[in-house]
Structure formats: C-alpha cells, structure tokens
Amino acid sequence: MKDLDFLKMICEAHAPSGREDWLYSIIEDNFKKFGHITMSKLNNIYIHKKGKTSNKIMIMAHADEVFLMVNEISGEGFIKFKALGIDPKSLVSQEVIIHGTEDVEGIVALKPTYNDKDNNVVKMERLYIETGYNSEKLNNLVKIGDYITLKRDMIELLNDNICCKSIDNRASIAAMYVCADELKNVNSDLDVYFVCSCQEEVGHRGAKMASYEIKPDIGIAIDVTFDGGKFGDSDRENKLGEGPVICIGPNVHPKLRNRIIKTADRYNIPYQVEVESGNTGTDAWDIQTAAGGIQTLLISIPIKYMHTSVEIVNLKDIRNTGKLLARFIQELNENELEGLFCF
Template sequence: MEIKNALKMMIEKPSVSGFEASMSNIIASFFKDNCNDIKRDKLGNLIVYKKGTSKTPIKIMLAAHMDEIGLMVKDIDKNGFVKFTNIGGVDQRTLLAQEVIIHGKKDVFGVIATKAPHLQTPEERKNAIKIEDMLIDIGLSKGEAEKIITIGDPITINRKMIPLQNNVIAGKSLDDKAGIAAMIECFKELKKIQHQCDVYGVATVQEEVGTRGAMVSTFQISPDIGIAIDVGFGKTPELSKDDTLELGKGPGLGFGANIHPKIHERLKEIAKEYNIPYQIELSPGNSGTDAQSIQITQSGVATGVISIPLRYMHTSVETIDITDIKNTGKLLAYFISSLDDEDLEGFLCF
C-alpha cells in the first residue's frame, strides 16, 4: 500500500494508550506480504518477524509505538455534559473548541467547550483554561448519555489527515504512526535485499504512558541490537536550530547516553554510503522514546534512536514530510543488511 494511504488509515483510527487493539489489526495488514510471522503478546504489542540468512543470526529489534495520547471520560454531569481527563501528555491549551469522538458503546461526537469569552472575568481571560474546567457537549441528557457512554471510555480528537504542499501532511497521532510507516518501508526494502539478521519489528503499546510495551517486548525477544523509531521536534521559526530537526532533510540520528555510539556511527556511515540525508539529534539523557526501556532490559541491549522530524508534537495538527519517512525506512534496511554475525562482538565494543 502507498505510504500516504497507510498513514491516513492509521491516524484516522483511534489508538489511545491502553486501547490499541483495533489499530494492531490495521498495522498487521501492512506487513503480511513482507514477513515470515506476525503475533501479538499479552500486553498487545504487535511483533512482526522476518528471518535472516545466517544459521546463528544477530537479532535486531525495531520499535515504533502505535498508541496515541488522548482523553478519557471521568463523569457525566446532571445536564449531560461529559467531564474528562487526559491519557498521556496532552497540552490542555490545544483542547478548547476541538471536535471529539467518545468511543462508547457506539461512537458519539461532541465538542469541547467552556464559558464564552464575553462571560469570563478579566482575570479568567488572562489564563489558559484548565482541563477540569472544560466539558464535552454531546447534545444529550444525562440519562440518554449514560445509555451509550461509560466512565473510562477513551476519547480522541476528530481529525482527518490534511495533505499540505511538497509531500507534507498534517494530522493527529503522527507521533508515532510516522515511525510505524518507516518500519513498514524498511520491511518492504528488506524483501528486496539479503540480510543475515533476524529482524523483529514491534509496534509497541503504551509508550505515551511509560514505554510499557517496549519493556515486555524487549524482554521476550532479547535482541542483540534495538532501535527505537520515533519523532523529533521539527524546526519552526521561533525554535533554535540546535534543538530541532528540519523537515525534508532526513531523519535525526540520536546521540547521547541512551544510545550506543557504534550504532550511531554505523547509521551515519550507511547514510553517507547510500546518499541518504540525515541530521544529528543530541539526547544528553533520556531520549523520551522506547529506547529508554530497550536499553536497560535484562542485562542491557545496544540501542539506537532514529527520529523523524515532526512539527507541533502532541497536537491534532502534527506535521511531517513523507520523504523523511521513506528515507528512514531505507536507512534502517541498509543498516540491517550491513550487519553479520561475525563482526557483532567487535562492532558493539565501546
């Protein structure tokens, strides 16, 4: 399937942390022609396996999370308005006046609202409205609402994918559907080339609430090398170039305490060899990705991070360049094909 269509299907399907099951089925359909096996673990991670040519292969794990930030029903007031809380790192300033879908017994559309500015005090108008002061208006009475909505139901922003110019698209949950798309591109490329490694592609769950899916999947697979594919902060005019990645100029190769230096160097070498554009992303401490759990599982895993530039992170208009996704997939495939079981020990030595 063409990458833009795959992204559209993924970002328009709900996958709030802890509620990823339907997304897992969609993602599995994208891999079925390019792998040897697909399975799910007890937490809900989707694990895609492609066998290498070596009898004693290196195991490499790619991880990109399928979950998205979202909201959750916490009460229905006497007038039928829905009170809610957040799941993951939601910026409450972006919520007001959004259209939402409450995923109850059936999907229910609503709008997030609060007092009109005309009715607010001068002091209230100065401050951002807190999430506890917002309500979702669904147009139903309390009794009608309770027939189809339950406390704990997940809520997503009602947002379709928006095609912009020059291969750029916008939409919700591109953090980290872009990473899933890059993994799909990698497996497509691996079908064309020989590789000794056994490759495990994991669409992880619950990254946004503590990288939980990466913890259990890494423990199960016990890889020699793990690479987290996520998104990095895209450059906009008000942001420093030193802290951001530019759209259209290739993936960011993470470098820092969470990242094995030899993996970082090999990724750079492969990018140069195949003329794939890349950027350097500094991560002095925790990378804030699945890599933090991959690295410290069992006795430790040599870990890398590749970040796809993305603007407006954790909003409903996250923006990305599709060429960066394609280049990420190619870089990963060529990196994997460069590894063999003979040089693993030397390669991973500090």
C-alpha cells in the same frame, strides 16, 4: 499499498495507550506480506522476518497515541474528562470521539466566564465535551473511564508536508512499513523483528516487555522529535524535510551510531543529528537496559505541533528513515557483531 495511503489509514485510526489492539487489523493487513505477525498479552504487535542466522535486530515504533478519558457525566449531559499528554489550550473547539458502547462524536467546548482575567486562561477544569445528547441518552452510551481520542482527517499540505492527529508515532510505524517493503526481497543475516509497542505514552512499558520477550542483539527505537524551524523548539536544529535525526548520547551505542551514519553517507540519505545528554523520553531508554543490556539506537522524525490534532510531518523524512534502516539492516552480517559491540 502506497506509504502515504498507509500513513493516512493508520493516523486516522484510534489507539490510545492500553488499546493498541485497535490497530491490529490494519497492521496485519499491511505487514503480513513481510513476515509472521503476533500480538503479545498486553498489545505489543510483532512482525518477524526470518534471517539467515539466529542473531536478532528489533525495530520499534510505539503504536499508542495521547488521549482523554471520561471522568464525569453531568446532569446536563456534558462530559468532563482527564487528559494524558495534551495541552488544554490545544483542545478548545476540537472534535473528539468517545469510545463508549458505540462511538459518540463530540466537540470540546470552553466554559464561558464573565471575568476578563479568567477569559485569558485555559484550564482543563473549564473544558467539557458537548455531544448534543441529554444525560439519560449519554449514560446509556458512555461510562466513566471510557477512552476519548482526537478526531482529524489527514490533510496534505505543500512541499510533502502532512498534517493529522497521532503523527506521534504513526509516522514511525509508516517508516517501518517503508523499511519492511525495502527489505521484502532481501535475505538479511539477522532476524528482523518489527515491533509496534504499547503504552509508550504512559512510561515506555511495551518497550520493556518486547525487549525481554525478543532479547535482540540490537534494538532501534523510532520516534518523533521536535522541529527546530520557525515557531519550533529554538534549542534544536532539526528541520522538517532534511532527513531522519540520529541521536547522540549515553542512551545510544556509539559504534552503532557511527555505523548508521556511514550507511547514510554511503547511500546519500540525508540525516540530521541531535544530542540528548540524558533520558531521551523514548522507548530507547528502556530497550537499552533490558535483558542484561541491549545495544541501542534512536532514530527520530522531526514534527511540528506535537501532541495536538494538527501534528505536521514531512513525507520525505518518513521515507528516508525507512530507507536508512533498510540499508543498515541489509549490510549487517553476523561476523561483525562482536566488533561492533565492544568499546
């Protein structure tokens, strides 16, 4: 399967925090040629590629996406909801899927007001979901607490730019797919564990679990970061299409960081750097301090319009992230680990 086809399939799928198992069949179908696949009790998905030694490297990308949950079904047949990680302004007029006893499609509407002052304010309490069903039919299909996810088909834009929902963090799973494919015929020194982690959006919880279960020598988190281009985060220099972003800061082991930068230079893989002086807000934060301490790297893929239904990523950044990780892994050997880990 081509990486773009895989990206489309996985982005258009639905897996809110706590229901990462909804992705399992897609992961199994596409990663089974790379290694042995298992799922943990709480929905971490592991792909294990055996190496020549007992040393382990873990590559992690979270599988969950931001979501809504049913909070109330009104007598008029409208659904009120709670949101996780989504700005209410970005929800207006969006298509959604309510995952009830069967999937129910709906649209997010903004309750009209006749006060000019209030018309300029979009608050969550003014939003509701319209399905077209009356309350009796709706109550047979939907219950309080059901998940709601954004609905969006992938769009291919110009210059290798791709738009869809849940690019955060399915772009990173696609980068793992590229990495695994690059390593398919490589007999690496280290055992490689590819991890689709659960519940990152609600506190990096899967990262903790996976780190204690696998106890890797090296842990690499792949996530997305904010684009710093036009209309992006002006405090950052990240640009779409200019390569993976290598994090610098206390969450990242300095010798491993220098090593992966040298790998990028050696293979002419474009990359960018980003300074994070504190909590990176990613799985890397929890990997680093788990199981007595794990040498950690954070590689990010720049995207635009994070946590909306129109997130944008550049396909070249996904491919270069996967290639960089593959070259890094294939060059690692057991004998150099001790020297890499000491300061």
